[in-house]
Amino acid sequence: MQDETGKRVDLGGGISRVLAPNPSPMTLFGTNSYLIGTDEIAVVDPGPDDPTHLEALLAAIGGRPVSHVIVTHSHVDHSPLAARLAGRVDAPVVAFGDSRAGRSEVMDRLAADGLTGGGEGVDPLFGPDQTIADGGVLQGAGWEAEAIHTPGHFGNHICLRVGDSLLSGDHVMGWASTLVSPPDGDLTDFMDSCEKLRGIGVARHLPGHGHPVPDPDKRIDWLIGHRRGREAQILATLAQGTATARDLTLAIYTDIPKGMLGMAERNVFAHLIDLVGKNLISADPQPAIDARFSII
Numbered sequence: 001m002q003d004e005t006g007k008r009v010d011l012g013g014g015i016s017r018v019l020a021p022n023p024s025p026m027t028l029f030g031t032n033s034y035l036i037g038t039d040e041i042a043v044v045d046p047g048p049d050d051p052t053h054l055e056a057l058l059a060a061i062g063g064r065p066v067s068h069v070i071v072t073h074s075h076v077d078h079s080p081l082a083a084r085l086a087g088r089v090d091a092p093v094v095a096f097g098d099s100r101a102g103r104s105e106v107m108d109r110l111a112a113d114g115l116t117g118g119g120e121g122v123d124p125l126f127g128p129d130q131t132i133a134d135g136g137v138l139q140g141a142g143w144e145a146e147a148i149h150t151p152g153h154f155g156n157h158i159c160l161r162v163g164d165s166l167l168s169g170d171h172v173m174g175w176a177s178t179l180v181s182p183p184d185g186d187l188t189d190f191m192d193s194c195e196k197l198r199g200i201g202v203a204r205h206l207p208g209h210g211h212p213v214p215d216p217d218k219r220i221d222w223l224i225g226h227r228r229g230r231e232a233q234i235l236a237t238l239a240q241g242t243a244t245a246r247d248l249t250l251a252i253y254t255d256i257p258k259g260m261l262g263m264a265e266r267n268v269f270a271h272l273i274d275l276v277g278k279n280l281i282s283a284d285p286q287p288a289i290d291a292r293f294s295i296i
Contacts, residue, residue: 100156
């Protein structure tokens, strides 16, 4: 798929893909920007603010009218190019909200207490021209897209149902489990959003990174099972004594490169916040990345 960078690839069902030139351990081959429609286009996730990718998207659009520039969520690999592209094609930027929209009360409180993101790259200045709520529908010539609010990876995250496909952003991907990094990521919300997507009746997911996912419910079940398994590991380790998020990460993630341990720690921390919310563990002095956690 790497050799597709910058090219328009027809995926069927009135959807095509243009791969951005930003491969990394967190983005795999790069960001998948999608074009919906044939005569009138919507662009989903324009990606990073890269002039080469902007020109590739304009070439794929080919002068056709663009009705919307849609952002699934405002991480820096998805949203920064939106405003520039929208200006070139005279279309509004549409999203659930800005980079703080959709946060749970728990995450708002943690952010107010000084918790900051884990380095995964929030686009802090992002703001859409138009907002779309859960269940809202966008339409163009020959296509319709329903927004499904799926917080978890990010508070303002939406998926888009287009025919028998779901543009799943970073919520469901086939190549990796999804990063959940507080305060922008919320594991409690992530699990609820997985349940929300299960059984909605689409044939495939088209994710923000990587290949299409051909068996959506099977993948969602895997994601849920993966998280439940990680929770069990954390509880089993805490049963041996009080520990920090870093202690737990080093005990559990024994087979990943050292450079990925920071992201793994944020995932563990997301589980710890969820477990505190379930009253299964306690934090001393309060939930924080350097707090000590204990079984209640």
